[in-house]
Amino acid sequence: xxxxxxxxxxxxxxxxxxxxxxxxxxxxxxxxxxxxxxxxxxxxxxxxxxxxxxxxxxxxxxxxxxxxxxxxxxxxxxxxxxxxxxxxxxxxxxxxxxxxxxxxxxxxxxx
Amino acid sequence: xxxxxxxxxxxxxxxxxxxxxxxxxxxxxxxxxxxxxxxxxxxxxxxxxxxxxxxxxxxxxxxxxxxxxxxxxxxxxxxxxxxxxxxxxxxxxxxxxxxxxxxxxxxxxxxx
Numbered sequence: 001x002x003x004x005x006x007x008x009x010x011x012x013x014x015x016x017x018x019x020x021x022x023x024x025x026x027x028x029x030x031x032x033x034x035x036x037x038x039x040x041x042x043x044x045x046x047x048x049x050x051x052x053x054x055x056x057x058x059x060x061x062x063x064x065x066x067x068x069x070x071x072x073x074x075x076x077x078x079x080x081x082x083x084x085x086x087x088x089x090x091x092x093x094x095x096x097x098x099x100x101x102x103x104x105x106x107x108x109x110x111x
Numbered sequence: 112x113x114x115x116x117x118x119x120x121x122x123x124x125x126x127x128x129x130x131x132x133x134x135x136x137x138x139x140x141x142x143x144x145x146x147x148x149x150x151x152x153x154x155x156x157x158x159x160x161x162x163x164x165x166x167x168x169x170x171x172x173x174x175x176x177x178x179x180x181x182x183x184x185x186x187x188x189x190x191x192x193x194x195x196x197x198x199x200x201x202x203x204x205x206x207x208x209x210x211x212x213x214x215x216x217x218x219x220x221x222x223x
Contacts, residue, residue, distance in 0.1 A: 031209065032209075032210075032211075034211055034212075036214075041199070041217070041219065042216050042217065043115075043117075043199075043201050043203075043214035043215050043216045043217045044154065044201075044214045045214070046211050046212070046213055046214075049210070049211045087153060087154075089153075091209060096209035097142060097144075097159045097161070097166065097167060097205075097209055098156055098159075098167065099156070099212070101153035101154060102153065103152070103153055104153060
């Protein structure tokens with residue numbers, strides 16, 4: 001059965017305290033993995049797409065990496081405005097329009 | 112422009128009402144999606160339109176009726192909803208070949 005697990009469920013950081021969020025997946029035939037950021041009551045905001053193991057993408061304080069079993073979202077020197085829920089979603093080769101979402105990591109960055 | 116626009120932002124409706132949610136994108140995307148999201152849960156796929164044709168219906172109750180009038184517009188018609196249908200309804204669009212999806216800001220629906 002396809003499964004996407006995100007950890008931790010919630011993470012509290014001090015401003016400037018770097019950390020990583022994990023997205024583990026078990027799917028047959030990975031086509032792509034997406035990271036989204038979601039603020040309360042808003043729609044998910046697209047961050048990154050990763051297609052193959054070893055790939056890395058960066059944007060400001062965020063860096064996403066992909067292996068054959070998991071993806072990491074590294075947050076370097078976070079700021080309070082980075083507080084949000086971070087979702088990963090996996091896309092399969094078959095039925096690629098149906099994303100399998102993880103349950104998200106709620107990040108709170110305190111000043 | 113990576114914007115998907117949803118209206119209204121908030122909607123309160125009674126169980127006997129009929130209402131519609133609207134979604135518009137101008138990115139030239141030919142796949143459009145409706146998702147439902149409950150509090151502290153990930154989005155759940157409801158419908159997918161590809162080239163204006165319904166390609167996926169995730170066994171959604173018939174009180175939800177999608178419509179894709181053209182390649183830029185997507186509607187979700189609501190009728191005889193239940194209180195448990197209260198949720199954030201999200202529209203998204205992507206290239207038809209399945210690249211990243213871009214989401215709208217959602218409609219917060221409350222059924223009373």
